[in-house]
Amino acid sequence: MSPLSRLNLDPASDTPLYRQLADEISELIERGEVASGERLPPTRELAGVLGLNRTTVSAAYAQLEEAGLIEGHVGRGSFVAQRGAKAHVAADWESLLAPMEEGFAPSGRKVEINFANSRPAGASFPVAQFRRLAKQAIEGADAAEILQLGSPHGYGPLRRYLLERAAAEGVARAGDDLIVTNGCQQALDLLARLFAPAGNAIVVEDPVYHGLLRVLARAQVNLLPAQVTEDGIDVDALEELVRTQRPRALMVTPSFQNPTGATISLENRERIVELAQRFGLALVENDIYSDLRYRGKTLPTLKELDATGNTILLRSYSKVAFPGLRVGWAIAPRAVIARLADAKQLSDLHSDQLSQAVLLRFAESGELEKHIDRTRREGGERLEAVLTACRKHLPAGARFTRPEGGMSLWIELPEPLTAEGLLSKVEERGVSFVPGRYFSVRRAHARGLRISFGGLTQEEIRRGIRIIGDAAAEQLAATAAQVSFEPAAALV
Amino acid sequence: MSPLSRLNLDPASDTPLYRQLADEISELIERGEVASGERLPPTRELAGVLGLNRTTVSAAYAQLEEAGLIEGHVGRGSFVAQRGAKAHVAADWESLLAPMEEGFAPSGRKVEINFANSRPAGASFPVAQFRRLAKQAIEGADAAEILQLGSPHGYGPLRRYLLERAAAEGVARAGDDLIVTNGCQQALDLLARLFAPAGNAIVVEDPVYHGLLRVLARAQVNLLPAQVTEDGIDVDALEELVRTQRPRALMVTPSFQNPTGATISLENRERIVELAQRFGLALVENDIYSDLRYRGKTLPTLKELDATGNTILLRSYSKVAFPGLRVGWAIAPRAVIARLADAKQLSDLHSDQLSQAVLLRFAESGELEKHIDRTRREGGERLEAVLTACRKHLPAGARFTRPEGGMSLWIELPEPLTAEGLLSKVEERGVSFVPGRYFSVRRAHARGLRISFGGLTQEEIRRGIRIIGDAAAEQLAATAAQVSFEPAAALV
Numbered sequence: 001m002s003p004l005s006r007l008n009l010d011p012a013s014d015t016p017l018y019r020q021l022a023d024e025i026s027e028l029i030e031r032g033e034v035a036s037g038e039r040l041p042p043t044r045e046l047a048g049v050l051g052l053n054r055t056t057v058s059a060a061y062a063q064l065e066e067a068g069l070i071e072g073h074v075g076r077g078s079f080v081a082q083r084g085a086k087a088h089v090a091a092d093w094e095s096l097l098a099p100m101e102e103g104f105a106p107s108g109r110k111v112e113i114n115f116a117n118s119r120p121a122g123a124s125f126p127v128a129q130f131r132r133l134a135k136q137a138i139e140g141a142d143a144a145e146i147l148q149l150g151s152p153h154g155y156g157p158l159r160r161y162l163l164e165r166a167a168a169e170g171v172a173r174a175g176d177d178l179i180v181t182n183g184c185q186q187a188l189d190l191l192a193r194l195f196a197p198a199g200n201a202i203v204v205e206d207p208v209y210h211g212l213l214r215v216l217a218r219a220q221v222n223l224l225p226a227q228v229t230e231d232g233i234d235v236d237a238l239e240e241l242v243r244t245q246r247p248r249a250l251m252v253t254p255s256f257q258n259p260t261g262a263t264i265s266l267e268n269r270e271r272i273v274e275l276a277q278r279f280g281l282a283l284v285e286n287d288i289y290s291d292l293r294y295r296g297k298t299l300p301t302l303k304e305l306d307a308t309g310n311t312i313l314l315r316s317y318s319k320v321a322f323p324g325l326r327v328g329w330a331i332a333p334r335a336v337i338a339r340l341a342d343a344k345q346l347s348d349l350h351s352d353q354l355s356q357a358v359l360l361r362f363a364e365s366g367e368l369e370k371h372i373d374r375t376r377r378e379g380g381e382r383l384e385a386v387l388t389a390c391r392k393h394l395p396a397g398a399r400f401t402r403p404e405g406g407m408s409l410w411i412e413l414p415e416p417l418t419a420e421g422l423l424s425k426v427e428e429r430g431v432s433f434v435p436g437r438y439f440s441v442r443r444a445h446a447r448g449l450r451i452s453f454g455g456l457t458q459e460e461i462r463r464g465i466r467i468i469g470d471a472a473a474e475q476l477a478a479t480a481a482q483v484s485f486e487p488a489a490a491l492v
Numbered sequence: 493m494s495p496l497s498r499l500n501l502d503p504a505s506d507t508p509l510y511r512q513l514a515d516e517i518s519e520l521i522e523r524g525e526v527a528s529g530e531r532l533p534p535t536r537e538l539a540g541v542l543g544l545n546r547t548t549v550s551a552a553y554a555q556l557e558e559a560g561l562i563e564g565h566v567g568r569g570s571f572v573a574q575r576g577a578k579a580h581v582a583a584d585w586e587s588l589l590a591p592m593e594e595g596f597a598p599s600g601r602k603v604e605i606n607f608a609n610s611r612p613a614g615a616s617f618p619v620a621q622f623r624r625l626a627k628q629a630i631e632g633a634d635a636a637e638i639l640q641l642g643s644p645h646g647y648g649p650l651r652r653y654l655l656e657r658a659a660a661e662g663v664a665r666a667g668d669d670l671i672v673t674n675g676c677q678q679a680l681d682l683l684a685r686l687f688a689p690a691g692n693a694i695v696v697e698d699p700v701y702h703g704l705l706r707v708l709a710r711a712q713v714n715l716l717p718a719q720v721t722e723d724g725i726d727v728d729a730l731e732e733l734v735r736t737q738r739p740r741a742l743m744v745t746p747s748f749q750n751p752t753g754a755t756i757s758l759e760n761r762e763r764i765v766e767l768a769q770r771f772g773l774a775l776v777e778n779d780i781y782s783d784l785r786y787r788g789k790t791l792p793t794l795k796e797l798d799a800t801g802n803t804i805l806l807r808s809y810s811k812v813a814f815p816g817l818r819v820g821w822a823i824a825p826r827a828v829i830a831r832l833a834d835a836k837q838l839s840d841l842h843s844d845q846l847s848q849a850v851l852l853r854f855a856e857s858g859e860l861e862k863h864i865d866r867t868r869r870e871g872g873e874r875l876e877a878v879l880t881a882c883r884k885h886l887p888a889g890a891r892f893t894r895p896e897g898g899m900s901l902w903i904e905l906p907e908p909l910t911a912e913g914l915l916s917k918v919e920e921r922g923v924s925f926v927p928g929r930y931f932s933v934r935r936a937h938a939r940g941l942r943i944s945f946g947g948l949t950q951e952e953i954r955r956g957i958r959i960i961g962d963a964a965a966e967q968l969a970a971t972a973a974q975v976s977f978e979p980a981a982a983l984v
Binding site for chain 2: 063
């Protein structure tokens with residue numbers, strides 16, 4: 001019996017079965033357990049013995065043949081080849097393609113408590129309701145239209161629903177229109193490309209969402225950072241920047257900003273809108289978190305406060321419903337939406353229509369609102385847990401923000417600690433977070449770090465913050481710095 | 493009774509109901525039928541009378557308030573305002589945003605026979621099978637995972653399925669990987685951006701898919717056009733370009749190219765691969781039509797012929813299944829897929845997972861293959877109809893390609909006709925197509941035009957080509973050119 005029939009493959013592995021099989025056979029050949037010139041079992045036979053699809057075995061054989069390890073002869077089967085590489089003149093992809101930019105890369109260690117991912121808790125997804133409403137959408141009379149090529153603006157019924165709601169809220173105005181995007185990320189990408197060519201700068205918050213920084217860098221936008229304080233973007237600094245540098249736009253997240261969780265006060269929102277109106281500045285308002293308010297009073301969006309049409313509002317179902325369904329949208333004056341639709345058509349024609357139809361049912365049925373209510377309740381408990389744990393476990397000298405909603409808060413470690421140094425310590429204990437420099441325009445914020453708590457249980461949050469606090473205290477002790485055991489002051 | 497209660501709105505209109513309502517009320521105010529200071533009916537009451545949602549009425553009132561036509565007073569209701577515009581300092585979007593590039597814009601006339609859209613026939617969609625398999629996907633054990641944030645590489649089970657099939661076909665090799673994109677269009681966009689920065693040129697076919705031209709222009713790629721002949725890209729011209737200009741890549745559609753329908757012969761495919769290997773040229777192979785072969789023999793992809801890993805293969809479910817579900821993919825050496833995944837993450841994080849799960853079921857169940865078989869049968873009949881109609885109805889001097897599959901063919905009009913001149917004539921008769929200049933790198937091909945026949949019935953095709961042929965003959969007669977009534981020669 002061939003040694004191939006004794007192979008053990010792991011169907012649960014990330015490596016496809018055919019690759020596992022090819023790798024195993026390749027090792028057998030390497031070790032001489034299957035000799036040069038020996039015939040391999042026919043694909044059908046080996047598939048039967050190993051309990052695999054025949055396609056899987058064929059794919060493995062094809063890979064081995066490609067690698068020059070076996071040779072196929074029509075009608076006779078596959079044979080182990082004499083070793084000898086073919087002459088290859090491969091494309092030099094390193095020089096042909098744009099380099100990858102440095103982004104945050106997890107260590108590869110097993111993470112038990114992941115503060116690095118800003119995403120909702122999958123365990124709370126209302127799967128039964130989703131199933132029921134998705135089936136309704138699939139049974140809907142317009143199924144054939146959903147399957148056919150659509151409009152760059154989005155699936156008509158969802159677009160009308162969202163625009164009407166926004167108009168009723170006072171968020172959409174008479175001259176406004178709406179486009180559906182693949183989540184907020186795509187809206188940021190499309191806007192970065194629309195704003196980029198003119199050469200003027202764009203103001204961003206600092207620290208700011210790393211995905212925005214990278215998108216703007218790719219589009220070669222000139223970035224002007226404005227510091228985020230406990231009350232959101234520093235409006236005095238912003239005004240100074242606008243006055244002296246005449247940027248074309250400000251991109252801002254007024255509510256529960258990622259990564260700080262900071263929220264801009266009503267007074268400062270009014271000042272920002274007034275500034276935009278005075279200087280003809282475009283405002284890009286990232287509003288994906290404002291539904292996730294756990295405490296305090298709801299504030300109006302910049303879009304609502306802005307009667308002049310300077311604001312492009314970005315929203316999404318990803319943070320409040322299902323990130324796996326990529327549906328976000330932008331509301332802005334018609335001229336802006338027309339440009340976005342043109343750019344969207346070049347990028348991917350239009351957004352997937354099935355998920356748009358499903359999410360419309362989910363919203364119209366009231367299930368979305370119920371789910372958001374639940375998320376808010378659970379989010380409030382998570383927020384309480386993370387704030388309590390920070391107070392209790394972070395060493396003296398550490399400071400942290402006190403968000404009233406959203407998914408993340410920001411910790412500043414005391415001197416001489418660095419977030420990267422601390423990360424390597426806590427990764428050993430199964431905890432991860434993203435160090436501050438990835439959120440920094442100038443790669444500063446070495447002592448800052450983002451804690452994303454939106455997807456974790458209270459118990460995980462408590463345990464994770466304790467591990468971070470303990471590791472920080474140990475590092476402080478090890479650096480022989482003066483450690484006091486006073487509770488940490490909140491960076492409110 | 494208020495004159496508002498007599499308003500008639502059209503629920504079937506493209507204009508949302510709230511806008512129709514606001515427009516109507518605005519007219520009543522304009523005409524003085526509702527006077528300054530008069531109180532409007534409460535939203536609930538008007539909604540009841542007109543049979544609308546209360547939200548719709550609120551949205552209309554909000555729009556009127558925004559326009560300064562009415563004023564709301566908390567607890568007292570809404571009143572018609574004194575006329576007087578607010579001072580607005582709006583952003584100057586024309587100068588803030590990149591200009592829109594010229595693309596083909598339909599005339600706005602009603603189109604009965606649309607040769608301009610390259611999309612499959614919606615009437616042939618297997619809606620019942622889609623519904624059944626979509627429900628299975630929704631009921632699947634991994635529903636919660638589908639709803640959660642996914643990987644930039646795509647939904648794991650689909651990715652494994654596609655990669656394994658491609659390996660079994662000999663299309664994917666040992667060092668290859670796969671990424672799911674939002675149709676082929678997104679793959680083109682991501683690649684354009686990855687290839688753009690290095691400054692070297694990219695060779696494209698001429699004429700070529702207008703969506704590719706625009707994507708490459710947006711990425712500021714330097715384009716080198718190589719003419720498409722009856723046998724696909726002119727490989728002698730290509731070789732000359734590669735030798736003298738040292739481009740970094742060739743983007744090519746070997747089978748049933750859009751817009752010409754031309755297919756590259758096996759011999760020329762081998763020459764192209766050999767050229768790529770000799771010069772380290774990257775090949776981007778757009779392979780979205782090859783399953784739609786109605787005649788002749790299947791040819792291997794460049795990817796299959798290329799053992800050196802110079803080829804990036806692009807495929808999609810859009811043309812062979814449902815364009816409304818945005819699922820395509822790229823297969824290439826791992827280094828390329830890693831860059832694509834990085835670029836994809838910046839563009840929109842990842843593709844929608846629900847449609848990926850549904851299409852996986854559709855493919856695994858065998859329904860996709862059955863649907864493709866049907867599409868091929870119907871496509872063969874359409875192709876026969878369009879070729880016959882071209883022979884019969886096009887005037888002498890016109891030439892046309894003879895594709896063996898795909899969705900489009902190319903007509904060259906005789907001198908002195910132009911495609912744009914002809915289009916304005918046939919649009920009057922309810923027929924549309926896209927003139928050749930939109931497919932031309934240098935805006936040439938004034939006499940060329942694309943006929944997309946993939947979504948039309950045989951009867952529509954016959955009638956449409958007859959209208960085009962008649963209009964061309966009339967224009968020829970009118971220009972006093974010598975018109976012979978010989979049948980047109982095929983541009984084979």
